[in-house]
Amino acid sequence: MSARWIMVLLPMLPLVAAIGAFAFPRAARSIGSATSLALVPLAGILASMVWRGGELAQFVGGWAAPLGIQLRADGVAVLLLLMVSVVGMLISIYARGYFGPSRASAAGSEARHFWPLWLFLLASLNVLFLSRDAFNLYVALELNGLSAVALVALAGGRAALGSALRYLFVSLTGSLLYLLGVALLYGGYGTVDLVLLAERTTSEPHSWVALALMTGGLMMKSALFPAHFWLPPAHSSAPAPVSAALSALVVKAGFYVLLRLWFEVFGGVVSFEAAQLMGFLGAAAVLWGSLQALIQERLKLLVAYSTVAQLGYLFLLFPLAIGSSQQGMLWTGGLMFLLSHAAAKAAMFLAAGSIQRAAGHDRIRDLDGITHALPVSAFTIGLAGISLVGLPPSAGFIGKWLLLGSSLEQDQWWWVVVILGGSLLAAAYMIRLLSHAFTRTRDTKALHPISWGMEWSAFALALLSFGLGFAASAPARLLENVVLGGSGP
Amino acid sequence: MTDAPNATFLLAGAALFALGLRGIFAGVTPLRQIIAVNVMGNGVFLVFITLAARVAGGRPDPVPQAMVLTGIVVAVCATGLALTLAVRHRQEQNERSGTSPP
Numbered sequence: 001m002s003a004r005w006i007m008v009l010l011p012m013l014p015l016v017a018a019i020g021a022f023a024f025p026r027a028a029r030s031i032g033s034a035t036s037l038a039l040v041p042l043a044g045i046l047a048s049m050v051w052r053g054g055e056l057a058q059f060v061g062g063w064a065a066p067l068g069i070q071l072r073a074d075g076v077a078v079l080l081l082l083m084v085s086v087v088g089m090l091i092s093i094y095a096r097g098y099f100g101p102s103r104a105s106a107a108g109s110e111a112r113h114f115w116p117l118w119l120f121l122l123a124s125l126n127v128l129f130l131s132r133d134a135f136n137l138y139v140a141l142e143l144n145g146l147s148a149v150a151l152v153a154l155a156g157g158r159a160a161l162g163s164a165l166r167y168l169f170v171s172l173t174g175s176l177l178y179l180l181g182v183a184l185l186y187g188g189y190g191t192v193d194l195v196l197l198a199e200r201t202t203s204e205p206h207s208w209v210a211l212a213l214m215t216g217g218l219m220m221k222s223a224l225f226p227a228h229f230w231l232p233p234a235h236s237s238a239p240a241p242v243s244a245a246l247s248a249l250v251v252k253a254g255f256y257v258l259l260r261l262w263f264e265v266f267g268g269v270v271s272f273e274a275a276q277l278m279g280f281l282g283a284a285a286v287l288w289g290s291l292q293a294l295i296q297e298r299l300k301l302l303v304a305y306s307t308v309a310q311l312g313y314l315f316l317l318f319p320l321a322i323g324s325s326q327q328g329m330l331w332t333g334g335l336m337f338l339l340s341h342a343a344a345k346a347a348m349f350l351a352a353g354s355i356q357r358a359a360g361h362d363r364i365r366d367l368d369g370i371t372h373a374l375p376v377s378a379f380t381i382g383l384a385g386i387s388l389v390g391l392p393p394s395a396g397f398i399g400k401w402l403l404l405g406s407s408l409e410q411d412q413w414w415w416v417v418v419i420l421g422g423s424l425l426a427a428a429y430m431i432r433l434l435s436h437a438f439t440r441t442r443d444t445k446a447l448h449p450i451s452w453g454m455e456w457s458a459f460a461l462a463l464l465s466f467g468l469g470f471a472a473s474a475p476a477r478l479l480e481n482v483v484l485g486g487s488g489p
Numbered sequence: 490m491t492d493a494p495n496a497t498f499l500l501a502g503a504a505l506f507a508l509g510l511r512g513i514f515a516g517v518t519p520l521r522q523i524i525a526v527n528v529m530g531n532g533v534f535l536v537f538i539t540l541a542a543r544v545a546g547g548r549p550d551p552v553p554q555a556m557v558l559t560g561i562v563v564a565v566c567a568t569g570l571a572l573t574l575a576v577r578h579r580q581e582q583n584e585r586s587g588t589s590p591p
Contacts (some may be wrong), residue, residue, distance in 0.1 A: 005518075067552070134526055135556050135559075139559060139563065142563045142567070144565060146567060146570055149570065150570065153574055153577075156577075156581075156584060157580065157581060158581040158585060159553070161574055161577050161578040161581055162578055164574055165571070165575060165578055167520055167569055167573045168567070168570065168574065169513055169516075169522055169526065169571075171566055172526050172571075173510065173529070176506075176526070176529050176533055177531050179560065179588075180506060180532075180533045180536065182556075183533060183537045183540060183553070184536075185537045186537075186540060186553060186556075187494065187540040188505070192556075278506050424568075
């Protein structure tokens with residue numbers, strides 16, 4: 001199969017399948033599972049092509065820029081596509097059990113609507129990672145936001161609907177800020193193609209305003225402190241597979257567009273001070289999110305605040321990458337961190353969902369004895385926690401290690417304090433959680449049975465986030481010919 | 490790109506955008522926020538259309554117009570979703586407080 005076809009199929013297959021799953025609700029479960037299974041080899045083949053031959057590019061329908069829309073796959077894009085397909089497949093396996101046939105009568109509409117919306121979400125992520133056109137990225141962001149909001153609302157009930165509504169307003173405000181920036185860019189440079197823009201942008205007031213607007217909008221979408229307020233209620237009130245998809249995959253979409261803008265398009269425009277500001281917001285997110293996670297009473301809220309904190313680390317890439325002589329190492333570290341967080345966070349939310357389903361609640365205080373009843377889920381949380389804290393040899397450790405190395409190399413010691421402090425706080429909230437979970441009790445509580453697939457798909461994700469550390473050289477090789485930053489074509 | 494964009498329209502677009510932004514954050518009721526999002530969106534569309542009129546020879550540039558059309562479609566979908574969520578949220582609130590839905 002040629003690269004052209006794969007780049008078109010990656011977004012089109014889930015899109016068509018979503019419509020199919022919507023039209024034939026009885027077959028939705030099979031369509032959803034088969035599609036997310038099929039996306040893994042597609043992303044894998046594309047990754048191996050980029051591995052061997054470098055960046056791939058094509059214009060959809062043969063229309064060249066500025067009129068046509070460009071799809072491009074480079075090292076960063078294929079790594080994220082692989083992340084979406086592999087994590088997505090395991091979430092689908094979990095969702096088969098979670099929205100299983102036994103639940104069909106009780107929560108029929110929840111199960112019926114999950115699959116089409118989930119497939120729309122996968123399509124929007126795939127098209128986002130392949131797009132190199134500012135306006136096409138806007139459409140992908142909107143499709144992503146709308147399907148994510150609808151997925152949050154699936155749970156029904158006052159809390160879920162309220163947080164879905166708030167999430168929708170934040171998401172729409174963010175995309176309109178971004179769109180105004182796109183308008184200014186088109187007005188100033190006559191194109192929205194990122195590759196052409198990279199050649200044309202200069203340090204002028206309208207490019208600063210455009211970058212500021214787009215950055216503000218994307219910060220809201222990726223829940224960077226202080227625009228994180230919508231994330232914990234939205235992520236914790238959704239059904240477990242949705243929480244996992246939102247925390248692991250969706251928040252990365254805004255961050256990805258930010259990376260492209262800051263280091264590819266505006267490489268020569270962004271200043272040291274602006275990048276430091278992004279870093280400080282990231283640092284505030286690390287500390288605030290971790291402290292909040294430490295005081296949460298409910299497991300799903302703890303995991304959600306941990307997402308706020310972990311996203312903060314990603315924004316430390318901005319001050320470190322500006323003026324770094326070893327950008328390759330830094331990108332490897334940042335993406336290792338991003339990928340391991342995706343797998344670990346999905347694992348934690350899925351395991352938390354199993355515990356909630358089995359015990360009927362997710363109060364951390366009352367989780368004693370859960371290790372005995374659900375050993376696999378408890379072990380999943382422990383293993384994913386190790387990766388989130390960043391203990392060796394997990395992938396989280398390698399990510400943090402490379403960030404630390406880069407901070408020291410550039411004499412920006414203040415980030416070292418943040419990274420180490422954040423890790424200590426993460427260790428504290430994980431230990432608090434595990435100490436409750438691993439307490440033994442004699443009274444065996446009545447637990448709902450959890451399907452085999454639910455427990456083991458979460459475990460596979462935890463294992464993945466842990467094991468990525470052993471395969472760190474593969475992403476590094478994929479990123480070798482990535483020229484994010486400091487390089488016009 | 491001979492003429493400068495019409496400053497009046499650009500400023501009007503920016504003003505609509507700012508008004509909408511204020512309306513969303515003021516957040517009195519969901520309906521008001523939904524209208525605010527639409528006002529904000531129209532501000533962006535006005536900026537796009539003003540920039541499209543900038544091309545030499547008096548012929549407007551079709552690309553921003555295509556973008557505005559796409560933007561309108563997205564805005565309609567988002568408004569529909571927001572209205573549905575707001576109505577359902579209101580119904581849940583009424584059920585909880587024991588009053589019958591309007």
